[in-house]
Amino acid sequence: MSKRVLLGVLLACGLAAPALAQEPKAGGAINAVIQPEPPGLMLAMVQNGPVQMVSGNIFEGLLRYSPKLEPQPELAESWSVSEDAKTYTFKLRKGVTWHDGKPFTAADVLFSLEMLKQTHARARNNLAQVDKVEAPDDYTVVFTLKQPFGPFLGIFEVGSMPMVPKHLYEGTDWKTNPYNNAPVGTGPFMFKEWQKGSFIRLVKNPNYYEKGKPYLDEIYWQIIPDAAARSVAYETGKVDVLPGGSVENFDVPRLSKLKDTCVTGAGWEFFSPLAWLWLNNRQGPLADKRVRQAVMYAIDRDFAKDVIWNGLGKVATGPSASTIKYYTDDVPKYPYNPAKAKALLKEAGYKGEKIRLLPLAYGETWQRWGEAVKQNLQDVGMNIETIATDVAGGNQKIGDWDYDIAFTYLYQYGDPALGVGRNYVSSAIAKGQVFNNVEGYSNPEIDKLFADGAVATPDSKRKEIYEKAQKILVEDVPVAWMLELQFPTIMRCKVKNLITTGIGVNDGFKDAWLDK
Amino acid sequence: MLSFVAQRVVKGVIVLLAIVVLNFFLIRLAPGDPAVVMAGEAGASDQIFVQQLREKFGLDKPLPEQLFVYVKGVVTLDLGFSFRQQAPVSKLILERLPATLLLTLTAFAISLVLGILFGTFAARFAGTWLDTAITIFALIFYAMPIFWVALMGILLFSVTVDWLPSFGYETVGANLSGPAHVVDVARHLIMPAMTLGLFFMATYTRMTRASMLEVKRLDFVKTARAKGLSDAVIQRRHVLRNALLPVVTLAGAHSGTLIGGAVITETVFAWPGIGRLMYDALLQRDYNLLLGVFVICSAMVLTFNLITDLVYRLVDPRIEFTT
DSSP states (O other): OHHHHHHHHHHHHHHTGGGGGSOOOOOOEEEEEEOSOOSOSOTTTOOSHHHHHHHTTTOOOSEEEOTTOOEEESSEEEEEEOTTSOEEEEEEOTTOBOTTSOBOOHHHHHHHHHHHHHHOHHHHHHGGGEEEEEEEETTEEEEEESSOOGGGGGSOSTTTSOOOOHHHHTTSOGGGOGGGSSOOOSSSEEEEEEETTTEEEEEEOTTOSSTTOOOOSEEEEEEOOOHHHHHHHHHTTSOSEEOTTSSOGGGHHHHHTSTTEEEEOOSOTTTOOEEEEEEOTTSSGGGSHHHHHHHHHHSOHHHIIIIITTTOSEEOOSSSOTTSTTOOOOSOOOOOOHHHHHHHHHHHTOOOOEEEEEOOOSOHHHHHHHHHHHHHHHHTTOEEEEOOOOHHHHHHHHHTTOOSEEEEEEOOTTSHHHHTGGGTOGGGOOTTOSSSSTTOOOOHHHHHHHHHHHHOOSHHHHHHHHHHHHHHHHHHOSEEEEEEOOOOEEEETTEESOOOSTTGGGGOSTTOEEOO | OHHHHHHHHHHHHHHHHHHHHHHHHHHHHSSOOHHHHHHHHTTOOOHHHHHHHHHHHTTTSOHHHHHHHHHHHHHTTOOOEETTTTEEHHHHHHHHHHHHHHHHHHHHHHHHHHHHHHHHHHHHTTTSHHHHHHHHHHHHHHHSOHHHHHHHHIIIIIIISOOSOSSSSSOTTOOOOHHHHHHHHHHHHHHHHHHHHHHHHHHHHHHHHHHHHHHHTSHHHHHHHHTTOOHHHIIIIIIIHHHHHHHHHHHHHHHHHHHHHHHHHHHHTTOOSHHHHHHHHHHTTOHHHHHHHHHHHHHHHHHHHHHHHHHHHHHOTTOOOOO
């Protein structure tokens, strides 16, 4: 029922597509929910989800990405790649100013890259292949790579590489710079006010370089810590936009049915969140591939999708989400088959050893999913003990490899070299950290494939390499892939063009307008 | 009296320092590393980044050295720096403290006034339907968890009849000032303050009722009655005043629990106070901020207790200030 209703709403929104052709109207304010409260708004210093969501309006990157993850101009108006695929030349947009009126130039880009290498872990990794960066003039930036790096054009969105004003940060202590609390960017909206614990207010940048944009006068990001209270805030008309993940999934069908409500699953293509179970490959029964395969067969992932996630998302086929580059579903399949799981466990000689399961402390949906998985695994004879922790405690256990099975979900950033390899190559095994290869899977063939895939040219070669890697991984089951998650954005239908790129609400509201 | 207060303050400072040291270790006993939490949120966690964060937090230093640095700071009224929020802890707490004080003091006043009032009525009409009604009313609010009362309140007063706002401290974007702003904040305050207040009201109702019934049986009440004093005067001047002592004790002891209740209330109603700040700091292992909130809460509880002792003297002049 709920699935059908949701599908109906999604379809209705799709059929309403002609509305997109309407002439945008200027003016008005949007009230959106932000959760949890961002620790700061200086995107170069802190990069968690809520920071990106708010600061994606204040700061900008050189590029943004379409839903199909094709690069689009932002602060760079054009770019070219040399024949040997080692030199990338970006032409910057002219006439762009920071919110304080100073011009944005190539010097800002050079400074930002230096700063991000020290403050932004993901940017540092992404830039590891860069040999040098030069600015032959104020509006040209040239990157020279050590070797060709396939996903290079995919690392320039605002969350991955925000541009920082050199004139406000150079020579200061970045950590205590007063502009961290009143950020100055080039984006369509300017920071105005932050009532801690209540709301963050952004106002229109009247000097924005795209004439006529943004259309909205103001954005209020309302901070509401309780998921039920966020649902009520939408229901009672106090907020207009619930970005993906703002409310518990079981509330989505109910809210979707409210009058003048539109729902979209778009805007997550760049991140492509994929949920899986870490399986500790090092010790105990899970060190045996057959037991890991048994886990895949034992879990009813369709049930998880249809019941726990209310029909949202898609059952994962392997390490890559279907929305990122070089995905293939031509891999071994693991349909729900408890009998096969039992047979595999028997073959592996599993004798009921205790297996510790760490659910993810991200709220009710995840807790229910933990219970469902526990039941699935118990049904095939596995002795599961649930370990309850909060997020910080869970991360520590996972980082210290002190677990057997643990829930997680991670972003994939559009390309296997950016968001997939890190979880399977043996060079990413490092105790004390999370989100790398914490399962301890080590396969020289996979190491080589991911190393080759990152630098191979042309594209067809990369495709071939990554398809092969996916097949090997799915056969080995280093982790148990569950679902490609979908976090629907719920909003009033009067809010138009909220999501126009593959980065979704994290890309700012510069195209959004209100049909009053 | 002054020397009593001075001595209590000195003792309070010593207790506070002991609390600081104890909390310093307790927080670090909990699993979870702030550097890993932050690195994880950044979507990457390579060794260099985590190590950089540990150095920034001072977490790479030996524990006794970290403690020494922290206590030295507290003694000079410096509660440290929240690296997560990139701001001094004292600034973060001061931004939120007024909202919490407004919420807890209003809830405290509601609970005491209603509790004593209902308790007095219940005792005065003991055994009647009014007594039963008040007792049931009190028990309901005592038995229901605060978050549940909060959610039911929201469902009834915000969603169904739409009389009161469901969250926040003020109407965002309304830019009200003067009396209109006061009314706006008051409307936002009603539900959280009632939710928190009704829970404690239940306790005071029960305590006042029991205590008054006990005092009523004492000889001096009979004497008062024999003197021909009216029932109202006996209840107010003789019975209630004597019966209030245990209520005052309980109210003093409740100051800590009240702040605990504020954590839940502030979370459900998105009330921007330090209860929520504490909750977030705990989840994120923001050690300095968490310790800072603990220090302030402990100081508040110690102050409440001192006030309770002073109020004792007002309620019962027989009690002397001895240290």
